[in-house]
Ligand SMILES: Nc1ncnc2c1ncn2[C@@H]1O[C@H](COP(=O)(O)OP(=O)(O)OP(=O)(O)O)[C@@H](O)[C@H]1O
């Protein structure tokens with residue numbers, strides 16, 4: 001090894017940037033990142049506050065309970081969707097899986113609480129596994145694979161219920177029915193379960209190696225591979241999680257409705273995707289948060305509730321308003337992402 | 344640039360007669376891709392504690408060999424040995440577990456994630472609850488990076504840092520794992536001279552800890568400064584392996600190119616010719632270019648037929664100036680006039696319409712479209728010029744593509760091969776061709792020969808020369824001082840985002856340039872693009 005000292009006069013140190021400039025750039029990035037992550041929360045807060053004044057019936061505790069229970073099922077589905085989208089994927093099958101989970105749970109509930117939970121989890125987890133293997137191992141496009149399982153799961157469901165002719169009922173007063181209908185401190189179990197799942201999801205995403213791997217895979221799958229991360233395994237796992245969460249949400253919903261409904265969950269995947277994107281998760285992957293998704297789901301639920309409050313408005317307007325929000329968010333995200341990455 | 348003869352004549356420090364044991368070996372390795380044999384019966388022995396150079400032209404198979412050694416590709420034939428035992432790595436992860444740490448030529452990190460997360464990805468420090476311990480992670484990342492001269496806030500997204508700094512982060516990551524072998528594929532192609540010094544210091548530390556380093560670079564002077572032994576590849580075959588001290592620079596180049604020494608000598612060091620005769624009337628005049636913290640009242644003129652060099656250090660505003668001229672950097676104030684017509688709004692589109700084209704510095708990010716063919720990538724920007732009423736003449740495209748593929752020696756199986764399948768250096772050449780075939784009036788070249796092998800480098804330089812000869816105005820930025828001084832007819836030196844001096848005629852020289860750079864002492868100005876520069880704010884936050 002030759003001497004490592006420079007043969008030429010050591011380069012003159014580079015010009016130091018003024019500390020103020022660096023700090024200003026950093027502040028801008030921080031603010032942009034904060035807005036990106038918590039902007040929906042601010043919007044949600046504003047909408048809730050204003051509406052409470054305008055519509056007396058909106059601000060009541062009863063209404064809050066109703067809205068949160070309504071939102072809890074979608075939120076659990078959207079939680080899984082968040083993880084999938086962070087890896088740069090998409091899971092279109094969740095709506096069908098949600099319905100499938102509900103019908104399976106309703107059928108199995110005659111044998112007790114545990115079968116009513118385990119059967120949908122097993123089947124829906126398997127659907128997720130199939131998605132994951134086709135995407136991560138066989139290298140197929142997530143959009144196509146999950147579109148196929150969306151159709152397949154719906155078909156399976158229809159044959160289970162004989163084209164919807166058979167409806168499985170949850171035994172009245174059973175432990176499983178209680179899971180969907182019971183309350184603690186006035187809040188339905190589904191709400192508490194959803195909150196617990198989001199806390200858990202947040203910890204997994206932000207504080208574990210698996211969570212970091214999700215961001216890395218979505219940010220740059222090539223780089224993640226070269227860094228030695230188990231990219232394929234991470235991808236498989238995230239679709240399994242999405243399937244499990246969608247199936248579980250379906251089971252909870254069946255418990256609440258006391259029956260497995262065949263035609264439920266159609267288009268739910270789109271609501272979930274909308275909530276995730278409104279929550280600040282990048283559709284191309286690599287950045288996002290579960291808290292944003294939670295606020296996104298609540299925002300959608302509040303908008304629907306408001307339109308119901310107004311009453312005279314056609315409920316179809318909900319879609320118009322939600323769609324408008326989505327466009328605003330996507331446009332805002334472009335600018336925020338740029339602000340975050342420029343100095 | 345120390346003359347290679349001097350380096351070769353220096354007595355080797357390592358006079359220990361015992362040959363150190365082999366750490367990582369490739370024996371008779373072969374690898375083929377559809378249409379190309381990338382490696383054919385190549386062997387390489389990496390010994391403990393040595394710094395081993397792997398050299399060859401663009402497309403010779405260096406990166407492929409590295410990918411075979413580190414589990415990205417499986418060899419079609421031959422075997423790998425680690426400490427004498429046969430091994431086979433199914434994934435990069437397994438190679439890393441076995442103590443082989445690699446900086447690849449392409450993307451190494453995730454731009455959206457923070458610096459600290461990138462460094463510790465896959466091996467995050469955990470607390471008692473087995474959750475990631477972020478305070479510790481940030482502290483350790485900052486400490487680690489300080490050793491690499493990087494003081495940027497480790498919580499910032501990696502993508503917001505300069506290319507050089509990103510490369511230093513990749514280095515820090517690769518070196519911080521307890522590796523016994525560190526492989527570096529062109530680590531210096533995105534680095535400034537000052538960062539290169541830091542890298543060499545780090546390599547020196549690895550060397551003293553008996554870690555083996557496999558080092559790829561197209562810069563000859565670097566090889567002679569740090570490497571002990573070398574392996575030369577040509578067209579996927581092994582042509583030489585041995586002590587670097589036994590070869591002088593000419594012999595090495597001739598071995599890489601497969602040409603006679605005499606022929607290489609005749610070509611000289613750079614491909615530039617003599618000075619040009621420039622017009623009196625400038626084709627481009629820029630005045631008062633200013634942007635807060637980056638550019639301060641920069642003014643310059645470009646004449647048809649001249650090559651204007653832009654000198655300066657890291658963060659002095661060279662790239663920013665070029666970007667500003669091309670409308671790619673929003674300005675607070677300043678005007679650009681092309682051929683007597685002032686550009687009213689300085690946008691990229693307006694600049695291109697006025698005949699200004701810029702080869703950007705950050706070609707990893709702003710680069711080729713991997714899924715498109717070589718032909719499509721080259722003619723992409725020239726489409727409007729090549730088309731008549733929206734119809735693009737295929738024959739004209741083919742002609743242009745053929746010319747550039749030949750001149751720049753782009754190694755591809757055909758013009759229809761996907762650019763993503765080319766070697767790193769050949770992708771660079773495709774990009775260069777894209778901007779050259781635009782036939783602009785003003786050509787702004789930011790580090791045009793980065794990552795390009797010696798043979799093609801001279802070819803690129805000759806081409807630049809020829810274009811200037813034909814009346815083009817060229818702005819040249821290069822951290823290779825030799826290239827800058829040889830290539831430029833005139834030099835404008837920047838410091839802290841402002842013009843510090845101008846060198847013309849006989850005063851265009853390396854010594855004069857260094858003199859102007861050093862004139863006001865270190866740390867005089869206030870540029871901001873250099874994140875590796877000492878940054879008080881960041882230091883306070885780390886404390
Ligand atoms: N994934 C791939 N598919 C097809 N061909 C490939 C692929 N990767 C590399 N090649 C081909 O293999 C050959 C060797 O490429 P390699 O990247 O190893 O060159 P290199 O020596 O690293 O060159 P450079 O100095 O330009 O980085 C080239 O001809 C290249 O086109």
Ligand SMILES: [Mg+2]
Nearest residue numbers: 406448766767
């Ligand atoms: Mg290479």
